[in-house]
Amino acid sequence: xxxxxxxxxxxxxxxxxxxxxxxxxxxxxxxxxxxxxxxxxxxxxxxxxxxxxxxxxxxxxxxxxxxxxxxxxxxxxxxxxxxxxxxxxxxxxxxxxxxxxxxxxxxxxxxxxxxxxxxxxxxxxxxxxxxxxxxxxxxxxxxxxxxxxxxxxxxxxxxxxxxxxxxxxxxxxxxxxxxxxxxxxxxxxxxxxxxxxxxxxxxxxxxxxxxxxxxxxxxxxxxxxxx
Amino acid sequence: xxxxxxxxxxxxxxxxxxxxxxxxxxxxxxxxxxxxxxxxxxxxxxxxxxxxxxxxxxxxxxxxxxxxxxxxxxxxxxxxxxxxxxxxxxxxxxxxxxxxxxxxxxxxxxxxxxxxxxxxxxxxxxxxxxxxxxxxxxxxxxxxxxxxxxxxxxxxxxxxxxxxxxxxxxxxxxxxxxxxxxxxxxxxxxxxxxxxxxxxxxxxxxxxxxxxxxxxxxxxxxxxxxx
Numbered sequence: 001x002x003x004x005x006x007x008x009x010x011x012x013x014x015x016x017x018x019x020x021x022x023x024x025x026x027x028x029x030x031x032x033x034x035x036x037x038x039x040x041x042x043x044x045x046x047x048x049x050x051x052x053x054x055x056x057x058x059x060x061x062x063x064x065x066x067x068x069x070x071x072x073x074x075x076x077x078x079x080x081x082x083x084x085x086x087x088x089x090x091x092x093x094x095x096x097x098x099x100x101x102x103x104x105x106x107x108x109x110x111x112x113x114x115x116x117x118x119x120x121x122x123x124x125x126x127x128x129x130x131x132x133x134x135x136x137x138x139x140x141x142x143x144x145x146x147x148x149x150x151x152x153x154x155x156x157x158x159x160x161x162x163x164x165x166x167x168x169x170x171x172x173x174x175x176x177x178x179x180x181x182x183x184x185x186x187x188x189x190x191x192x193x194x195x196x197x198x199x200x201x202x203x204x205x206x207x208x209x210x211x212x213x214x215x216x217x218x219x220x221x222x223x224x225x226x227x
Numbered sequence: 228x229x230x231x232x233x234x235x236x237x238x239x240x241x242x243x244x245x246x247x248x249x250x251x252x253x254x255x256x257x258x259x260x261x262x263x264x265x266x267x268x269x270x271x272x273x274x275x276x277x278x279x280x281x282x283x284x285x286x287x288x289x290x291x292x293x294x295x296x297x298x299x300x301x302x303x304x305x306x307x308x309x310x311x312x313x314x315x316x317x318x319x320x321x322x323x324x325x326x327x328x329x330x331x332x333x334x335x336x337x338x339x340x341x342x343x344x345x346x347x348x349x350x351x352x353x354x355x356x357x358x359x360x361x362x363x364x365x366x367x368x369x370x371x372x373x374x375x376x377x378x379x380x381x382x383x384x385x386x387x388x389x390x391x392x393x394x395x396x397x398x399x400x401x402x403x404x405x406x407x408x409x410x411x412x413x414x415x416x417x418x419x420x421x422x423x424x425x426x427x428x429x430x431x432x433x434x435x436x437x438x439x440x441x442x443x444x445x446x447x448x449x450x451x452x453x454x
Contacts, residue, residue: 152381154379154381154382154444155381161442162435162437162442162443162444163437163442188435189416189433189435189447190432190433190434190435193430193432193433194432197431197432202429203420203430204424205417205420205421205424206416206417206420207417208389208415208416208417210389210390215388215389215390216389217381217389220416
């Protein structure tokens, strides 16, 4: 079997494999609060966005070790988190705050039910699985909202060409031991907006939480409604 | 009378005054094709966006010397252009291709009628007048579309803080003699999207036409529908 080293299949496979391989490093980085942009800006920006729309039930897509559920549970929001990495779900269950299920984006387990809101915090990292997720998500969100926080494309692009494609970044700023972090699929702002529109998600807001240190956007937060 | 040098009123006044003062320089810059981003990317990007939605009637807000009407007239689109600078409207009328009216954004003349589409090409340059325009525009576009092409905020921001505010740029790249060009009001992407949403305009697309030389967006094109 011949496979292009950078083919989408290879990248999707590596994405999953490496998240499973580096789950412990990730849990440690999040819980030791070693990702400055999350601590300073983006965690709170996501919580603020969620509370502005006050869902009673929330699906956290790519929940990781479950910080969002723990943050929202005391506010009366019932959180279900899914993640494809079993070690992350184990960690989330141990810490509590919600219901946690091992699942990828390709096939949302029917038993999950429906929600007032779905959220993904820097976790829509693949290509086709994300597109299939968006095709299936609206039926789980009758009259509901979908919030995506992700890297701001114009900022995250760096010196590379500003176009969709697989990227390989470094985790060294927060996880020194991780030499081969998961790849992720870069989308331009144009592509993100098209992705929502293609699946009947109406973009209500595009927020740009700013990093105090630079004044530049630390992320972009898309808030969409099922139309 | 005391006036803050950078107050909004002063800037709005300067914006109007300087466009009137520099109308001839502007006509010359556009017609001699001395603004490379327009020639290479943004003129065609706007025409492409318009043709993707195929209006039969179009209101060009801040039409300047009228290039868009001349471009669209042969395609069977009836263009009405408005601009607050009489010398620009005079030049547009002389060149033909549409109906041209001296008018600002504050009060769209009722006699203009309604349109299938309104477009503004790098011409929503003020603050409150633009907001009043968006409040009044949807009633002129029953079931229609609104397309705004403007500087891409993340690119245009340069080294200044990424937040809304008045800016003073240079025209020296295309009009050497213009030492005091009009000020303009910078809006972040978040603010643009909020502005549309606040006035019942549903954002369908956000396009980022790229400059071939840099691969970076040369502009942003918002395509909204009256909802």
